[in-house]
Amino acid sequence: MRYFLMLLALLVGSLLPLQASLNAKLGSFLKAPLMAALVNFMVGAFILLMVIIGSRTPNNLMLAVKQAPAYAWIGGLLGCIYVSFIIILVPRLGAALSFGLIIFGQLGFSLILDHFGWLGLPVQPINWFRIGGVLLILAGILVIQKF
Known part of the structure; x- marks a missing residue:
């Protein structure tokens, strides 16, 4: 199982340069890297919503919100920073x-x-x-x- 998960990590990791290149292309097309980041998150949120609805994931959101530590919410901020800077860096550094x-x-x-x-x-x-x-x-x- 460990080797399968390692292979999965490798495959998922290989998607990041592709995602970055596509986002950078969108950023240059829109002439607004932050708008491209927003589109990235909107599309991702929509896909996740469809998967959650389709898989009938139990929704105890209000209970989970109350129980999650405050610092756990910083992940969304870090994701925004990461995606935004990738869109800026990839066209300049490769x-x-x-x-x-x-x-x-x-x-x-x-x-x-x-x-x-x-x-x-x-x-x-x-x-x-x-x-x-x-x-x-x-x-x-x-x-x-x-x-």
């Missing part, structure tokens, strides 16, 4: 360099989240091998940027 830097940032901060077990994550201490893996990503970014 998909490979943009996502290389994004992945480096993600992995670097993920090591910290894991190490301290923040947000309820299982603790996985930072070690030199994990740091080395992130530094290899940085080396790849430097090669991508150079050539």
